[in-house]
Amino acid sequence: MSKVTVVVVDDHELFRSGVVAEIGERLEVVGQAGDIDAAIEAVRAFAPDVVLLDVHLPSGSGREVIERLAGGPRGTYFLALSVSDAAEDVIDLVRAGARGYVTKSISASDLIDAVERVAEGDAVFSPRLAGFVLDAFAGSATVPEHDADLDQLTDREREVMRFLARGYAYKEIGLELGISVKTVESHASAVLRKLQLSSRGALTRWAAARRLL
Amino acid sequence: MSKVTVVVVDDHELFRSGVVAEIGERLEVVGQAGDIDAAIEAVRAFAPDVVLLDVHLPSGSGREVIERLAGGPRGTYFLALSVSDAAEDVIDLVRAGARGYVTKSISASDLIDAVERVAEGDAVFSPRLAGFVLDAFAGSATVPEHDADLDQLTDREREVMRFLARGYAYKEIGLELGISVKTVESHASAVLRKLQLSSRGALTRWAAARRLL
DNA sequence: GCCGCAATTGGGGATGACCCTGAGAGATGC
């Protein structure tokens, strides 16, 4: 396969040179940049497979580079490369869209491997760093858990309730479920009664508060 | 360092035997289980470093094992091992707390490496699978960002829109804002027209899709 | 079988929420 193309973004020119010297044999470094604006320009110009992105740049965070390039032509992955191994930095960059995060203490051969894996769509993290992301992910998505209120509803009622909360009219729900409007009304009535709600609007608020939308 | 201890959970005894035969040289398999209850018992009894967990078990999902052991003594990591490489399964298990996810097509030596890395707190994924998690993570936190649709609304209209989307009746909004019902109706009408929506229900769906609730 | 119960499916009918058009008052800008 042909060489993976890379743009290196770091505010220290000496560091960039070092990286290029180390990985230049196996990867094709098509561009370099020292600040956010130059980085964006370089990525747009060369459309590399992978962007090696320093987290701390003089004009801001590497996150900004990813965000401002979001929505652009796909196929470019970002690999964060930083001295920092703080959880906040890692999560921040990953949230923005980085596909990996390695510290600068990485060896040249490991860095090459990491870039090639990221270029293929895989995610790469230095040991321990992935744990930050997974913890944040698992914690951020505290899911369903048992809901006594929902338990009193029958299957059909729960189904109807979901549409109701999202703002679908009875008629629309009837079409969607293949039953008559009147039947939908019956279910809706049962839902309101069981949940002790007075109106359809109250149901929307109830569902929104539970993040059921 | 001493051998990493492992409990293997899979409903096929033959598969468990195969795993044990392959990894037994380098890792210490202290227990096995074929269903959810046995898995929980084994993990509690042996407190292994790593649990190799099949996703699909006869009595349910491997997720249940992780959930029912959550809050127990720490130090045990879960590594999902499945034939499925579906995004839902991967995200489901990671959300529950798995520290890695590899498919059953993995080689014995790679599996041993993966177990050892997970035992040290690192996260391990088969190629491509990590992308699912990162996409879900990044997608779960899509930030406000500028919204051209919202910009066309006046301050008052935005205010009314927020109530509308949450399911408040015109009368309630009027009371809340200290204006007449008729005024609220006018604002509501303007909101629908500007956002090109046909009804109040459509507005609720529009807002829900944008996480404005 | 037979009865009771719950779930699902409908109908009739009345209220009023919803949505449109139009319009006046005040503020701002050219």
Next chain:
DNA sequence: GCATCTCTCAGGGTCATCCCCAATTGCGGC
């Protein structure tokens, strides 16, 4: 001065919503 925009409100028509009511089906207990 005139145009524009925003906020305010009213009249009026349509139909979504929500009440009470009933038939059908399936399931478990006696």
